[in-house]
Amino acid sequence: MLLNLNEIHFLLAGAFALFALGFVLSLLARSKAQDGNDLAQRLEQALPGAQCAQCGFPGCRAYAEAMAQGTAPCNKCTPGGQDTTEQLAAILGTPIPEDDNDDAIFTPRQVAIIHESLCTGCGKCTRHCPVDAIEGTVRMPHHINERECIGCNECVKTCPERCIELVRLEPTLANYNWDLKAIRVKRT
Ligand code: SF4
Ligand code: SF4
Ligand code: SF4
The missing domain is CATH 3.30.70.20 (Alpha-Beta Plaits)
Known part of the structure; x- marks a missing residue:
């Protein structure tokens, strides 16, 4: 079965539209990943760098990435204390969670x-x-x-x-x- 000219144009236009849509989506995904990476980097810079794992993650970078992805709260760094929690909350633009880390800070x-x-x-x-x-x-x-x-x-x-x-x-x-x-x- 042979296609006429109009049908060929229609198919080419559809293929082009799909290609353009895929390209835009990949750009958006890349930009989102870059934003997440930048955010993780800023969060990591606010952490003390002790790599002690008291936050429940195997180091400051892993904790920063979890916060950037929204899977960890900003009040888990015991060595950093309240000042660090406040800095992290400011970077994330979120309030400090209700269960603040007073227990960690005020426990010997x-x-x-x-x-x-x-x-x-x-x-x-x-x-x-x-x-x-x-x-x-x-x-x-x-x-x-x-x-x-x-x-x-x-x-x-x-x-x-x-x-x-x-x-x-x-x-x-x-x-x-x-x-x-x-x-x-x-x-x-
Ligand atoms: S035996 Fe244990 S505590 Fe003693 S020096 Fe070796 S690693 Fe340190
Ligand atoms: S627990 Fe204390 S002494 Fe042992 S490695 Fe950590 S900081 Fe050093
Ligand atoms: S508790 Fe704080 S200093 Fe220790 S690894 Fe976690 S983020 Fe880093």
Whole structure:
């Protein structure tokens, strides 16, 4: 069956319209992905960068991406505290969720301790601590400086002797999360 000229024009016009529609949709999708990426980047820049996973995500970038996609609230970064929560809410243009992180801020901090009688001084924990909170010389029992520790659990996961555990500090004024947003993060 042969097509006449009008039918050929009609088919070509339809094919062109479909192609144009696909092109526009792909541009829109790309632009939306770019917007999401930019938003995640701005959110990440507002986070403290401790990569401690206390937000429930495996690092600041993953948490920022989840917020940008609308799948995580902006009040889960314990080290960042209330200031960070407010910055994140401002970037997202959303109110701070009702269940603010007062519990996290007003609960004594968790820190790691080493059971020194079991420590072989292998030094593995020292290399994984993001804030240089572990002190000790090779083959001697190591010790954790609780003022520096942010309770990220990295050393607990690393120790081959299983002699590190996380404990909650006594509820004194000195042991709350007052200034955790000011932690120093080691650059590698
Ligand atoms: S709790 Fe805060 S600092 Fe820690 S990984 Fe999550 S976003 Fe980063
Ligand atoms: S929990 Fe361990 S690795 Fe994490 S900050 Fe404290 S001492 Fe360092
Ligand atoms: S990883 Fe465990 S055994 Fe090795 S130095 Fe640290 S606390 Fe001691």
